[in-house]
Amino acid sequence: xxxxxxxxxxxxxxxxxxxxxxxxxxxxxxxxxxxxxxxxxxxxxxxxxxxxxxxxxxxxxxxxxxxxxxxxxxxxxxxxxxxxxxxxxxxxxxxxxxxxxxxxxxxxxxxxxxxxxxxxxxxxxxxxxxxxxxxxxxxxxxxxxxxxxxxxxxxxxxxxxxxxxxxxxxxxxxxxxxxxxxxxxxxxxxxxxxxxxxxxxxxxxxxxxxxxxxxxxxxxxxxxxxxxxxxxxxxxxxxxxxxxxxxxxxxxxxxxxxxxxxxxxxxxxxxxxxxxxxxxxxxxxxxxxxxxxxxxxxxxxxxxxxxxxxxxxxxxxxxxxxxxxxxxxxxxxxxxxxxxxxxxxxxxxxxxxxxxxxxxxxxxxx
Amino acid sequence: xxxxxxxxxxxxxxxxxxxxxxxxxxxxxxxxxxxxxxxxxxxxxxxxxxxxxxxxxxxxxxxxxxxxxxxxxxxxxxxxxxxxxxxxxxxxxxxxxxxxxxxxxxxxxxxxxxxxxxxxxxxxxxxxxxxxxxxxxxxxxxxxxxxxxxxxxxxxxxxxxxxxxxxxxxxxxxxxxxxxxxxxxxxxxxxxxxxxxxxxxxxxxxxxxxxxxxxxxxxxxxxxxxxxxxxxxxxxxxxxxxxxxxxxxxxxxxxxxxxxxxxxxxxxxxxxxxxxxxxxxxxxxxxxxxxxxxxxxxxxxxxxxxxxxxxxxxxxxxxxxxxxxxxxxxxxxxxxxxxxxxxxxxxxxxxxxxxxxxxxxxxxxx
Numbered sequence: 264x265x266x267x268x269x270x271x272x273x274x275x276x277x278x279x280x281x282x283x284x285x286x287x288x289x290x291x292x293x294x295x296x297x298x299x300x301x302x303x304x305x306x307x308x309x310x311x312x313x314x315x316x317x318x319x320x321x322x323x324x325x326x327x328x329x330x331x332x333x334x335x336x337x338x339x340x341x342x343x344x345x346x347x348x349x350x351x352x353x354x355x356x357x358x359x360x361x362x363x364x365x366x367x368x369x370x371x372x373x374x375x376x377x378x379x380x381x382x383x384x385x386x387x388x389x390x391x392x393x394x395x396x397x398x399x400x401x402x403x404x405x406x407x408x409x410x411x412x413x414x415x416x417x418x419x420x421x422x423x424x425x426x427x428x429x430x431x432x433x434x435x436x437x438x439x440x441x442x443x444x445x446x447x448x449x450x451x452x453x454x455x456x457x458x459x460x461x462x463x464x465x466x467x468x469x470x471x472x473x474x475x476x477x478x479x480x481x482x483x484x485x486x487x488x489x490x491x492x493x494x495x496x497x498x499x500x501x502x503x504x505x506x507x508x509x510x511x512x513x514x515x516x517x518x519x520x521x522x523x524x525x526x527x528x529x530x531x532x533x534x535x536x537x538x539x540x541x542x543x544x545x546x547x548x549x550x551x552x553x554x555x556x557x558x559x560x561x562x563x564x565x566x567x568x569x570x571x572x573x574x575x576x577x578x579x580x581x582x583x584x585x586x587x588x589x590x591x592x593x594x595x596x597x598x599x600x601x602x603x604x605x606x607x608x609x610x611x612x613x614x615x616x617x618x619x620x621x622x623x624x625x626x627x628x629x
Numbered sequence: 630x631x632x633x634x635x636x637x638x639x640x641x642x643x644x645x646x647x648x649x650x651x652x653x654x655x656x657x658x659x660x661x662x663x664x665x666x667x668x669x670x671x672x673x674x675x676x677x678x679x680x681x682x683x684x685x686x687x688x689x690x691x692x693x694x695x696x697x698x699x700x701x702x703x704x705x706x707x708x709x710x711x712x713x714x715x716x717x718x719x720x721x722x723x724x725x726x727x728x729x730x731x732x733x734x735x736x737x738x739x740x741x742x743x744x745x746x747x748x749x750x751x752x753x754x755x756x757x758x759x760x761x762x763x764x765x766x767x768x769x770x771x772x773x774x775x776x777x778x779x780x781x782x783x784x785x786x787x788x789x790x791x792x793x794x795x796x797x798x799x800x801x802x803x804x805x806x807x808x809x810x811x812x813x814x815x816x817x818x819x820x821x822x823x824x825x826x827x828x829x830x831x832x833x834x835x836x837x838x839x840x841x842x843x844x845x846x847x848x849x850x851x852x853x854x855x856x857x858x859x860x861x862x863x864x865x866x867x868x869x870x871x872x873x874x875x876x877x878x879x880x881x882x883x884x885x886x887x888x889x890x891x892x893x894x895x896x897x898x899x900x901x902x903x904x905x906x907x908x909x910x911x912x913x914x915x916x917x918x919x920x921x922x923x924x925x926x927x928x929x930x931x932x933x934x935x936x937x938x939x940x941x942x943x944x945x946x947x948x949x950x951x952x953x954x955x956x957x958x959x960x961x962x963x964x965x966x967x968x969x970x971x972x973x974x975x976x977x978x979x980x981x982x983x984x985x986x987x988x989x990x991x992x993x994x995x
Contacts, residue, residue, distance in 0.1 A: 276649070280646055280649060280650070283642070283646055283669060283957075284646070284952075284953065284954040284955065285942065285953060285955065286942070286953075286955030286957060286967070288668060288957075302654060302655075302670060302671065303649065303669060303670075304668060304669075305668065539950055539972070540952075548946060552943075553942060553943055553946050554943060554946045554947040556946065557949055557950055561927060561928075562927075576651065576652070576919060577918075577919055577920060580914060580919050580920045580922065581920040583923055584905055584923055586650075586906075587650065587651060587652075588650040589650065589651065589652030591649075591652060591654075601652070606905070
C-alpha cells in the first residue's frame with residue numbers, strides 16, 4: 264500500500280518511520296526540496312495547489328493523508344476525486360478557520376471560550392462590550408505557534424491590536440484565566456472504533472509548545488472521560504478517520520476546548536517511546552483500515568522540544584532512558600529542530616531527569 | 630553524519646529506521662535492486678567485491694558498518710583505508726570461519742563444544758574417534774540458518790555426510806545434548822563501555838530461528854553474568870565496537886558458546902518495543918561514538934519470525950500489545966519476511982498472547 268502525504272515536515276517524517284514496519288510505502292508532496300522527509304521516501308516537489316503536480320502525486324496511490332491542516336481545501340477535494348483521502352477534507356475547514364472551528368465546538372456542545380467574529384474596528388468595539396476585557400484578538404486563518412494573536416487588557420490596547428491584525432477576518436475571544444493547558448490525542452478507525460491516549464499537560468512559551476508531561480500530573484478518570492467525550496463527539500460528527508488532537512484549558516477542574524488539529528500533533532510525540540502504540544502508527548492504522556493499537560502509557564514521559572538550537576547529542580544520550588529525535592532541519596531561531604523524550608517509571612524520577620536535562624539546554628525556562 | 634551500510638536486508642532497514650531519529654543518514658551497498666532498504670535511503674547496487682563500486686560507496690561517508698558477516702574481508706580492508714569501519718574487520722574473520730571462531734573461543738577461555746578441523750575423509754574418521762558419536766559435521770564458511778550441517782548419529786552416517794559436504798574445509802563438532810538455546814546481545818562503544826541485554830531463549834526449526842522469549846524464562850543473575858562475561862571478553866579481545874550477538878547452548882545450568890555474530894541479530898528484534906533502547910539504535914550509538922543506551926527490558930516479550938508467509942495484518946494488529954514488522958520482501962518458502970513482537974507485563978500474559986497469535990499462523994509448531 265502506497266500512502267501519499269501532503270507535507271514532508273517532521274510529522275510526515277515520523278509517519279513514514281512508523282509506517283515502514285507495517286509494510287507501508289510513502290510518497291510526499293512538499294514545496295521544500297530540503298524537507299525533513301527527504302531521502303526517506305519518494306518526494307514530489309512543488310506547490311500544494313499545482314493541479315499538474317497533484318495529478319502526478321495521486322498517480323498509483325492507495326490513500327492520501329496530510330501532516331498539516333493548511334492543505335488547500337480545493338487540493339484535498341481534487342485529490343478526493345482520484346483516491347481515498349483520510350481524514351475527510353471537511354475536517355480541514357474547521358482546522359483552518361477559527362470561526363468555523365469555534366462554531367463547530369458550539370454545535371457539538373463542546374465547551375469553549377466566548378467568541379465573536381470581527382470584520383471591522385466597529386465590530387471589534389462592539390465585541391469588546393459583549394465579551395469584556397481582557398480578551399484575545401486572533402486571525403481566523405493561518406495562525407499557528409502563537410502567531411496572529413494580540414491580547415487586549417485595557418481599552419488603550421484596541422488601536423495597536425487593530426493596526427497589527429486588522430484588514431483580514433478576525434475573531435475576538437474571551438481571555439480565560441486558566442490553570443493549565445492540556446491536550447488529548449484521539450484516533451478513530453474507518454469502522455468508527457475510537458481510542459484515546461491519556462491527557463497530557465503542555466507548557467507553551469510565546470505560543471510555541473516547549474514541554475509536554477504525559478500523562479498529565481494529577482490526571483483523574485473524570486477529567487480523562489470529559490476530554491474523551493468532547494473529542495469523541497467531534498470525531499463522530501465529522502465521520503473522522505485518523506488521529507485528531509484537541510487542546511484544552513483547564514479552568515477550575517473543567518475543560519474548555521481551545522482548538523483542534525486534524526492530524527498528528529506535537530503533544531503526542533512522547534507516544535513513540537512511552538505508549539504501547541505511537542500516534543504515528545495509529546494514524547496509519549486508522550487510515551489504512553487496520554485495527555487501532557493500544558494507547559496506554561508505558562511509564563510516564565516528558566517531551567521537550569528543541570527550538571532554535573540543538574544540544575550536543577552526546578550530552579543528551581549520556582542520560583539514562585533518554586531518547587533523541589532530530590528532524591534534519593537547519594537551525595534557525597524559533598524553529599522546531601527536534602525533541603527529546605524522557606521515560607521514567609514514576610513522576611518523581613521523571614521530574615529529576617527533567618531537571619538534569621535542563622542543564623544541557625541553555626535558555627529554557629520551564 | 631552519513632553511515633554506509635554493507636547489505637540492505639531487513640537488518641539494514643531496521644538500522645536506518647532507528648538511525649534517522651538520531652539525525653544520521655545512510656547509504657547502502659547491496660547487489661539486489663529490490664533490497665528491503667530500498668526507498669528508505671540511497672542505494673549503490675552491485676557486488677560487494679567491485680572495487681569501483683566500493684570507491685563510489687565510500688565517497689563522502691563518515692563511517693562504514695555492515696548488517697551481515699559475510700562481507701568480503703578484502704572489501705572491508707579496502708574500505709578501512711578510506712573511512713572508519715566499525716566493527717573492526719578482524720571480527721569478520723571469526724564470524725566467517727567456524728574454525729577461527731571456535732579457536733578464538735578457546736583462546737579467550739569461552740567454553741564451547743569440542744571441535745576438530747576436517748579436510749579429508751581420513752580426518753573425519755580420525756576426528757570421530759577423538760570426539761565420539763553423535764557429532765555434527767559443518768562447513769567452515771558460509772553456513773547460516775542451518776545450512777551446511779549434517780548430524781552423524783552412527784558410523785553408517787559418515788559416508789552420506791561426507792558426500793553431502795566434503796571437498797571444502799569442514800569442522801567436526803561434538804553433539805551436545807543441550808536443554809535449550811540462549812543468546813546474548815551485547816554492545817561496546819568506541820571508549821570500551823559495554824552494555825548487555827538480558828539473555829533470551831531461542832527456538833529454532835531446521836536451523837532457522839522461529840521464536841525468541843525475552844528475557845529468557847527462569848533467567849538467573851548468575852547465568853546472565855556468565856554470558857556477559859564470555860561475550861565481554863570476546864568483544865574486549867577484538868577491541869570491538871558495535872553490537873555483537875553470542876549464541877549459547879545451556880547444558881546442565883552452564884553455557885557453551887555455539888557461535889557469535891559480529892552484527893545486529895534476529896534474536897534482538899524484540900528490543901525495538903521491549904527494551905529501553907533497541908539493538909539497532911545501540912549499534913549506531915556505538916559506532917558513531919555516542920554514549921550507549923539502556924538495555925533493560927520493559928516488560929517481557931515474545932518475538933515470532935514470519936517465515937515463508939505473512940498472516941493477515943488485520944488479524945495480527947487486532948491483538949492487544951502486538952507489533953508487526955514487515956520487511957518488504959516477496960514471499961518464498963523458508964524466507965524471513967517479517968516478525969511480530971508481543972509485549973506483556975509478565976510471562977503468563979505473554980504466553981497467553983502467544984497462544985492466541987498461534988491461531989493466525991498456520992504451520993508453526995513452537
